[in-house]
Amino acid sequence: MVKLNASFYEDNNVLRVAKRLLGKxxxxxxxxxxxxxxxxxxEAYAGATDRASHAWNNRRTARTEVAYAPGGVAYVYLCYGIHHLFNVVTNLKDVPHVVLVRALEPIEGIDHMLARCGKIKLDTTLTAGPGSLSKALGITTALTGESLLGNKLWIEDAPNLPGSAIETGTRVGVAYAMEDTYLPYRYSIKGNKWVSKGKGLKK
DNA sequence: CCGTCGATCTCCT
DNA sequence: GGAGATCGACGGG
Known part of the structure; x- marks a missing residue:
């Protein structure tokens, strides 16, 4: 398996990266x-121009500083004080576009994932949802800023899915984002049972 | 099956 | 002080 390289992440179109990450x-x-x-x-978060993004209007805080790095590093932040949410930083330096990974289909090390989550049986609660998948893979805020070209955390290539296999919708939990609440920036594999149950708002 | 609520960190969008 | 890119426990029907 081949790791995705810097040019994949430095793509200047965060929507394209979000779609291409499906299946990887x-x-x-x-x-x-x-x-x-x-x-x-x-889900894609388009930085300065996206009111749902932590980096809207180029806001810089200690938490979001890593999103301004060149594409190809992890942005992991703590949500609701408890959940570690994993994002992929994309685009060039100083363009804080990121992709939130919301759900996985477990492939390798399922026993280890179950142990990390204190679960016995494999079901969709293991990795369907951004907080859950981070816990299952052992991803915490300690990994924020970590390179995705390194040897702790990375993404391996797989063929891009045809557009017909991709479901598009609105992002989950961004009702505060005013006119950007309804942007079609959420992508999932159509019909896949590991997709999270989170509901995007309808226009 | 459903609704409610607590956990508890970061930034006030 | 309040809300949030969430989840799981709990209680009622």
Missing amino acids: LLVTEMDGVRTSGRIVET
């Missing part, structure tokens, strides 16, 4: 344990 393999390897899952759901 998100891998972590820590303490000799490899776990992975196929990406089945993503």
